[in-house]
Amino acid sequence: MIGCQLHYAQAPCERPQALNSRFSFVQSKTSMEEMGFGSPNKFARRVKGRLQVIKVYPQLEEDLLVRLFHKGVKSQWTVEDVNWNDPIQFTPQQSYALARMLTPVYLGEQSAMIGASVALPQMAQAGETTAQLYLSSFLMDEARHFEVLTRLYQRLQADPLTIRQMPEMLRYHNRLRKGDRLDWVWGILISDIFAKNFYSTYAKTQPEALFGKLSGRIVKDESRHQAFAEHYLKTSLPTVPRERYQVLLDMKDELLTIMDTMYMRLHDDAESVGIDGRKFLDRLRADIENKAQRIGLNGSRDPHSPGGQPINSGAKRGVSSSTAPHPPISFKALKPSKCSSCYLALLCRTPLFQRAQCV
Ligand SMILES: [Fe+2]
Numbered sequence: 001m002i003g004c005q006l007h008y009a010q011a012p013c014e015r016p017q018a019l020n021s022r023f024s025f026v027q028s029k030t031s032m033e034e035m036g037f038g039s040p041n042k043f044a045r046r047v048k049g050r051l052q053v054i055k056v057y058p059q060l061e062e063d064l065l066v067r068l069f070h071k072g073v074k075s076q077w078t079v080e081d082v083n084w085n086d087p088i089q090f091t092p093q094q095s096y097a098l099a100r101m102l103t104p105v106y107l108g109e110q111s112a113m114i115g116a117s118v119a120l121p122q123m124a125q126a127g128e129t130t131a132q133l134y135l136s137s138f139l140m141d142e143a144r145h146f147e148v149l150t151r152l153y154q155r156l157q158a159d160p161l162t163i164r165q166m167p168e169m170l171r172y173h174n175r176l177r178k179g180d181r182l183d184w185v186w187g188i189l190i191s192d193i194f195a196k197n198f199y200s201t202y203a204k205t206q207p208e209a210l211f212g213k214l215s216g217r218i219v220k221d222e223s224r225h226q227a228f229a230e231h232y233l234k235t236s237l238p239t240v241p242r243e244r245y246q247v248l249l250d251m252k253d254e255l256l257t258i259m260d261t262m263y264m265r266l267h268d269d270a271e272s273v274g275i276d277g278r279k280f281l282d283r284l285r286a287d288i289e290n291k292a293q294r295i296g297l298n299g300s301r302d303p304h305s306p307g308g309q310p311i312n313s314g315a316k317r318g319v320s321s322s323t324a325p326h327p328p329i330s331f332k333a334l335k336p337s338k339c340s341s342c343y344l345a346l347l348c349r350t351p352l353f354q355r356a357q358c359v
Pocket residue numbers: 109112141142145195222
């Protein structure tokens with residue numbers, strides 16, 4: 001029996017009584033349906049007041065997300081596959097400038113890794129099995145990017161900026177953690193477009209240098225991330241309530257404004273490493289607007305259209321509006337003051353934040 005291979009599923013297969021004593025099994029058909037869980041083949045338990053669901057034998061059809069997952073698994077590489085003796089092709093002053101320029105991207109890699117670990121249980125709760133599979137490989141990619149950039153800083157012999165030196169980074173990542181998985185996927189798509197544009201610049205202009213080669217590898221991963229987010233959002237957006245749609249539009253503008261402010265600070269560093277900051281940001285804005293258009297987030301929605309149907313084929317309850325009275329697990333609900341494992345608390349334990357003494 002397939003389900004018995006799963007950790008949480010072992011107990012019900014072998015010791016149903018023991019399961020009931022350890023997990024709160026939702027037996028009422030009505031309450032399960034109310035929660036959007038139609039199948040009795042799911043086991044629910046409460047962790048710190050929140051409902052978590054494991055479906056023993058979920059439907060797993062091959063879709064784009066499964067194919068992206070396979071691609072991701074086959075494309076794995078590690079820091080040990082990089083030739084760290086490749087030339088840097090930067091003067092010490094340029095290395096210093098690159099270290100500063102790279103900081104928001106570097107923090108973005110850590111933030112994406114931590115954020116995925118928060119979005120994954122939400123997808124489980126919504127029955128989005130293939131999205132969960134895909135996100136597991138995404139998490140591995142972002143962990144690798146984080147590790148590899150940490151190593152790069154050592155090779156450059158330069159430190160990233162601190163949050164104190166660039167407080168906009170905290171604003172940016174606070175915005176990413178608000179809302180639920182739909183907000184997160186949209187925010188991460190914007191960040192991925194930024195990262196892809198940044199890395200592509202060096203992959204093209206320095207193909208033989210250490211950072212150029214690293215960038216070429218990372219860009220391939222970021223392409224998969226974009227494909228996932230585009231697919232997920234394209235499927236979900238036509239059915240979200242219109243207030244929610246407006247929140248996502250506003251989020252794009254907010255993130256772009258923060259990016260503008262960040263790179264105003266980095267103007268001189270960008271010049272030093274041969275990047276025209278203004279042109280870069282203009283191209284980035286155009287790419288993000290273009291992507292928004294493709295996924296149907298272009299502000300042209302009929303203001304009288306109610307939307308609000310469930311998202312994705314596997315999701316019965318959909319993504320709740322940020323203004324809903326009882327939202328599902330959400331980043332917003334995770335308060336740093338009361339939680340030692342939440343998104344912001346985890347982010348605050350990273351060296352960048354600790355140096356800024358934000359905790
Ligand atoms: Fe990344």
